[in-house]
Amino acid sequence: MIRIIDYGVGNIQAFVTMFKSLGLPAERAHTSTDLTDATKLILPGVGAFDHAMEKLNKSGMRDTLDAIVLEQQVPVLGVCVGMQMLASSSDEGVLPGLNWIPGHVRAFDNNTETAGQLPMPHMGWNDLQVNPGSKLFSGFEPQPRFYFLHSYYFDCYNKTDVAATATYGLEFPCVISKGHIHGVQCHPEKSHQFGAQLLKNFVEL
Amino acid sequence: MLRPRFIPCLLIHKGGLVKTQMFKSPKYVGDPINAIKIFNEKKADELLVLDIDATANGVEPNYNLIAKFAAECRMPVCYGGGITSAEQALRIIDLGVEKVAISAAAIENPNLLTEIAHTIGRQSVVAVLDVRKKIGLFSKGYEICTHNGKITHNLAPSTVAKTLQDAGAGEIVLNSVDCDGEMKGYDLMLAQQMREVLSVPMTVLGGAGSLSDIGALIRACGVVGAGVGSLFVFKGKYRAVLINYPTMLKRDEIFQNANV
Numbered sequence: 001m002i003r004i005i006d007y008g009v010g011n012i013q014a015f016v017t018m019f020k021s022l023g024l025p026a027e028r029a030h031t032s033t034d035l036t037d038a039t040k041l042i043l044p045g046v047g048a049f050d051h052a053m054e055k056l057n058k059s060g061m062r063d064t065l066d067a068i069v070l071e072q073q074v075p076v077l078g079v080c081v082g083m084q085m086l087a088s089s090s091d092e093g094v095l096p097g098l099n100w101i102p103g104h105v106r107a108f109d110n111n112t113e114t115a116g117q118l119p120m121p122h123m124g125w126n127d128l129q130v131n132p133g134s135k136l137f138s139g140f141e142p143q144p145r146f147y148f149l150h151s152y153y154f155d156c157y158n159k160t161d162v163a164a165t166a167t168y169g170l171e172f173p174c175v176i177s178k179g180h181i182h183g184v185q186c187h188p189e190k191s192h193q194f195g196a197q198l199l200k201n202f203v204e205l
Numbered sequence: 206m207l208r209p210r211f212i213p214c215l216l217i218h219k220g221g222l223v224k225t226q227m228f229k230s231p232k233y234v235g236d237p238i239n240a241i242k243i244f245n246e247k248k249a250d251e252l253l254v255l256d257i258d259a260t261a262n263g264v265e266p267n268y269n270l271i272a273k274f275a276a277e278c279r280m281p282v283c284y285g286g287g288i289t290s291a292e293q294a295l296r297i298i299d300l301g302v303e304k305v306a307i308s309a310a311a312i313e314n315p316n317l318l319t320e321i322a323h324t325i326g327r328q329s330v331v332a333v334l335d336v337r338k339k340i341g342l343f344s345k346g347y348e349i350c351t352h353n354g355k356i357t358h359n360l361a362p363s364t365v366a367k368t369l370q371d372a373g374a375g376e377i378v379l380n381s382v383d384c385d386g387e388m389k390g391y392d393l394m395l396a397q398q399m400r401e402v403l404s405v406p407m408t409v410l411g412g413a414g415s416l417s418d419i420g421a422l423i424r425a426c427g428v429v430g431a432g433v434g435s436l437f438v439f440k441g442k443y444r445a446v447l448i449n450y451p452t453m454l455k456r457d458e459i460f461q462n463a464n465v
Contacts, residue, residue: 126206
């Protein structure tokens with residue numbers, strides 16, 4: 001069962017709808033009991049980093065989540081702020097991230113090269129430069145494009161964790177993978193055939 | 206490269222999909238859910254759905270309808286109409302909508318946007334400005350209106366836009382009352398002036414009558430959202446209802462030709 005982690009933050013329904021249209025069984029997880037049958041996990045998220053971390057930490061699911069991701073190695077896909085939560089820390093808050101993929105979440109506006117140069121947030125459809133080895137992109141048509149809506153990006157400490165990048169003023173990691181842990185900054189649940197293919201690939205990993 | 210967004214704008218009136226002209230005479234063009242299904246198939250960049258009854262009638266957003274279209278929508282969607290509180294905004298986001306649009310309530314009280322941005326993140330907060338040319342013998346410039354053009358505020362659009370941006374809006378939708386449904390092109394001067402004062406993304410709505418009008422907007426303002434009403438629901442000079450949308454290739458071509 002694909003479980004979408006419902007900790008009170010993020011667009012859960014969009015994932016439920018998307019998986020339904022793909023014919024893949026997916027349900028929300030509200031409690032740690034709900035997580036026990038998970039074979040794949042989706043960690044959505046919107047809004048501020050600290051708010052999302054606090055909600056997850058207080059959801060009653062955090063310990064179980066750590067156990068099934070880190071010990072049982074159930075594949076997980078963090079989306080948008082859900083991806084940023086995989087990091088060690090963020091410019092946007094003081095709380096520690098999950099630290100599942102080493103990195104720091106930076107504000108585009110804190111970067112001296114790009115500050116004030118481009119409209120913020122980064123909003124709309126942008127191209128991805130895909131690392132050819134990434135299994136999340138197997139069978140993709142050339143030059144995939146995805147919908148973005150964010151002002152912070154994941155700066156990976158290990159470049160080998162970067163599966164795809166996008167460019168908005170600067171080139172930034174927008175899809176990351178470290179073993180069975182994955183994150184996407186863009187919105188596969190709202191990116192037509194490209195997003196559908198990525199979610200399908202994740203489920204088939 | 207980030208691309209301009211071609212955004213069908215769907216107006217909801219009495220549960221149906223309508224198209225207005227200069228904010229008046231709504232013409233019924235079909236069922237909103239059916240329209241969304243067609244825009245899914247055509248792989249639209251994003252949708253803007255505005256309930257034009259809610260604020261005017263002083264009622265809450267129609268959550269049942271929002272839930273229905275959000276479940277159907279496979280592209281990002283922004284909903285506007287009747288939102289007056291952060292709780293309502295959060296409830297709508299939870300139904301599966303990416304962004305909420307606020308107009309009258311934000312112009313009355315910009316702090317509302319701060320509160321909503323704090324709850325759902327500013328990337329999901331859109332402020333809509335209905336703008337119209339001042340009329341009267343010695344009048345010049347533009348003014349803001351709300352409640353489907355019925356209430357006028359003697360405020361300069363660029364000042365209000367900046368205030369709402371500073372308060373927490375992550376996007377400004379600039380909606381020209383005079384150009385609405387006229388299909389004679391966007392008000393490019395107004396759009397350019399607004400683009401210059403804003404640091405958030407902007408979507409321009411009102412006036413698109415052809416794909417070259419969209420090209421002209423992109424040439425004038427760069428990578429912006431192009432809101433489109435009539436052009437994507439009507440065909441021909443008799444305004445026969447036929448939902449249409451340019452292909453990805455066509456959209457790319459328009460963007461390239463704009464030489465941004």
